[in-house]
Amino acid sequence: MGFVVTNECASSALADIAHAEPFEPRYEPRSDELRNLYREEGQAKRRMDARPGLWIAVAIYLLFSATDLLLIPDVALYTITARFAVGVTALLILEAQLRQGVGTEWIDVTCAGAIIFGYVGWLCPAVMGADKESVSYYMVFGTIFMMSANLFFTFKFSLSIVTSAIILVILYVVNYFVPSTLMYKMVFGAFYISCFTFTSYVNWKLNEERYNVFLNALEAKIQHKEATERGQALLNLSRTDPLTGLENRRAIDEKLRDYWSDWQRSGSSFVAILIDVDFFKRFNDYYGHQEGDRCLILVANALADMIKQYNGSIGRYGGEEFIVLARMEKREQVADIAEAIRSTVENLALPHEQRRDGISLVTVSVGAAFTRPQIGAKLEKIIHEADRALYLAKAGGRNCTWLFDPNDPQSSDESENIAALLKIAIGQDLVSLVYQPIQNVASGRVEAVEALMRLKMLDGTSVPPSLFIPVAERTGAVLALGRWAIRTVCTELLADDHVRVVSVNVSPIQLKTPGFATSVAAILTETGVAGSRLALEITEGLEMEMHSDVLRCISDLKLLGIRIWLDDFGTGFAGLSWLRLIDFDTVKVDRSFLHDCGTPRGKAMLQDIIALVRNRGHKILVEGVETDEQMAVVREFDIDKIQGFHVGRPAPAASFRARPITYKRPFSVVKSA
Template sequence: MAHVESYEPRHEPGSDELRILYRREAQAKRRADARPGLWIAVVIYLLFSATDLLLIPDVAAYTITARFAVGLTALLTLEVQLRRGAATEWLDMTCAAAIIFGYIGWLYPTSMGADRETVAYYMVFGTIFMMSANLFFTFSFKVSIITSTVILCILYVVNYLVPATLTYKMVFGSFYISCFTFTSYVNWKLNKERYNVFLNALEAKIQHREATERGKALLRLSRTDPLTGLENRRAIDEKLRDYWSDWQKHGSSFAAILIDVDFFKKFNDCYGHQEGDRCLIHVANALSDLIKQHDGSIGRYGGEEFIVLARMDKKDQVADLAEAICRTVENLALTHELRRDGISIVTASVGAAFTRAQAGAKLEKIIHEADRALYLAKASGRNCARLFDPTDPQSSDESENLAALLKIAIGQDLVSLVYQPIQNVASGRFEAVEALMRLKMLDGTLVPPSLFIPVAERTGAILELGRWAIRTVCTELLAGDHVRLVSVNVSPIQLKTPGFAASVATILGETGVTGNRLAFEITEGLEMEMHSDILRCISDLKLLGIKIWLDDFGTGFAGLSWLRLIDFDTVKIDRSFLHDCATPNGKAMLQDIIALVRNRGHKILVEGVETDEQMALMREFGIDNVQGFRVGRPAPAESFQAHRAIHKRPFTVRKSA
């Protein structure tokens, strides 16, 4: 599918075409040489006035006058022709006529000189005019021969009329013929050589042009993505530097927009890599047409990710363009049946950032901000656009502060666990607790989990925090047999990480806790794709005896598929369904969900039980377990450590915790 430039065979001009090109180039050269050539010839012609004064002083005044008359007339005629754009042939005729009339104009007064012998010898000067036509002007061979022949004829007429001996006439007659023959031959060779030089220059020019075109083609190739034909990362990075420089120097604001094709790995797995390539090409072409309307640049940034750079004046324009990108990809309606989010076509998530005044701003900052906005777009359900907002805690610089805080949270004891009870509805006994993570700032200010958990997942800090949480649960409650069962929330990122199940087994072995004392809650959401690594990891965890719970059932799109693929021990129904029971439709919806889960044979746990009425409803529906403020609020481990016999009697957590 790569774009390949078509090969164009080299054009070889024929002999007739070469002659035409040569004549065209020769005309241009003669035109350029006409003015300086004639001016130099006239100046030299006038300088020979000195020899007139020495050799023929009696008629020197006439010859000098003739020289100036002919020379100035020739120069004036040529200048007028050049100003009016006369054809090159007329310029040649003017120069040739100047040579002929220059000799005639000088010859006529010279022949009247009193010293006949001196005049006879001095008239040999005419051979210089003959040679000038053949050697000193760049006439065509035809014009040179005609001019030289006219001069030769004049010389022979003069040679015949001059009173001299027969020997003189024969010697100088032969000399004239020799000069004519020699200079004509030299002129012919020069013209032939000029033609060869033209051919060599033309060949060099063609080779240079071809080399230049090949160089440009190689440069384009080095800056072009071979699959989509868009600019590659190297070219985009260069443009980004130019955009950034213009913004720094001239205040020309611009936007950087990152585009990621949703669930593209699933597309490749379902349809194959060739169809995946075609999908990227279709997306690239559609986006390229859109970005051209905004005079921007688009490139492939790697894999299924694209980047757009566009000069913008306002944030609203950036938001509109980002939204238009989403809709453009969606409108392609490319089939994607393996998605489990309720959409069956290819879509894209878009993150945009806009230049803004900030201290210590660097080039990479705007790309980093666009990447954070893209992360938020994915976390918001994909097929949407997000513009980086520095005031939004989820995407702003505050999240970077949280990322730095999470790196030191365990070492500085800034992270802790609290536990919320889970009650059996039928017996009223305390069945288990759910471990909930808490984070505080260095000054003791608490950070809501809704803020730091997404940052931990985005930065990968969730891996270390997750292992710490499992180890802490085992040491604080399970190793001392303070509670029967503890559930821990596990991120999909942890399940995808190679060796996660092995690390859990190591923690269990080191703390002496059996796997059946732990339950891992997996959130049903968009990030829980049916990834083979996740399924394999869940299988390994169940072999350790760890119970697998499906958390927040009903809020995502993949729940039914997960119920089919995985034998969950417990399904937790999201609190929103219980709170909607105030209406008949809401109550019916909860009953339908309960019936669905019960038919699959899973235990049911309902979250958010806060009132006696809600608890009574749970008894009515025959729910297995409940969780909420009605049962108990989250409390530290100390609140549970004194109740070793919790499995023998109900447990009440103090409300002030």
């Protein structure tokens, strides 16, 4: 059995034992250490038992005054007086000691002294009685005091032996001087020895039994403590993220329910903040998983220290995502804590050389949602709102914060309505395509069209693409919509040769999805359309991460003969890397560069971009051509293709079926509703 050394260190030692690994041996204290602990723990019990023990003993001692009146009436007044004097004095001394907090040993001495003086104080006047025979027999009651020392009080064994031995000596002395026969002296002398031996032996056995009970109790205490600590350790383990040491999703969800209950019950508002490490997959792939783990640990530690200032809680919500919960009184305070989170990670200055957004440090995107009165509000609502805010922070360039705003069309409840609408859009014919012509500048012919998606509400109200496309990407609805768009352009225009080439925008989410190239191949086979008739436009943006899945998907699409175009070139930081890695058929220069050509600096910028793309050998398409002046600029720069209102506005497929596929002059069709 394993035990601790002292009473004061028992708790810490038990805790150490409980936290020890199963293969770690317990500390085995020596016998003398256990005895010391037993005595120290026994002091508290002796101290607690002393007061009621002595009070009861004194009460019984005083009740024996009745026998004094019966057996030694001539000296009863003196014995009774002695009884009261000794008893009251002993009680007063004990109470004074307890009040002053004297040591347990002195309290034991007081009780032992009360036994001795109680006997002596009674015996002295008793032996002066006239009836010597009665006194000699009555003196046998002295063995009661001997038994009291050994059995009634819980003295240390040594003190019990000394006290009972003093009583024995007194009995023998009195027995010797009391006039009696030799037989009387021998019989009662043997009786006194027997009482002393018997009570001392019983006392010794009781002390041993108390010691064994102490050992068993201590072992039970250790086992209980060990079981409790291990149970708590298992509970903590089930609620702790093994990598960062933060609370895991289970623990945070429990805490979130507590926060939510407090808000519903007493109006204690709080904020939920989702934190995502920017471009972490690139970091992990380039620096390795060990460095990736180290990065997450450093970020977690820094955020945990910072959140303490706000009395908040932080946990790992999965992967490279963290969550913070903190009580806040005002919505205005949320911006402070969100910015503190962002700047804390940025100030770590952890290198990240694989980003393509002009930043070479590890940063985070932060999305926050604050409690607000809502009809039928549910716990999950605030997390959904924080998640939508995080998505907008990432879409807004990363390394920034975004607070959910119910009045913002991009993050409001309206976007949730749109998300629900997108689930039924295809089945309810709420989604459609319009097509905008793309003209070859040299020939003046329309050699392709771009498919543009449109969405309408159940009541026929149009939903802007700027609103529903981000929602589709965030919810994953873009996967089904993307397949539908490719199938639709094949059946509406390509299968019957109404146009030569149709371009369709694809989301990075589609390219990352396993089996996307296979699904496109199946659509081409089903509709009988050659892959060269289809162009897929990849938007240059922060969401387009150059990992192996995307590059492999693009390679598979090109094997099908599909043309790959780079859309909106120049608006992000990834374009140059994409030009280096992928052989694009066409690069579409963003309209903003053409519209800035009204200044010499803007025109020079467009000229530089065109030269850069042309040196890579790609065809160049400029978007946003709307005026004759802009048309003159593209001719001056010898642009290959153009797109914009100067060429034609987006129109339904029927407009292209009614026309030949080549045009000598730019045209314009009425924009659909």
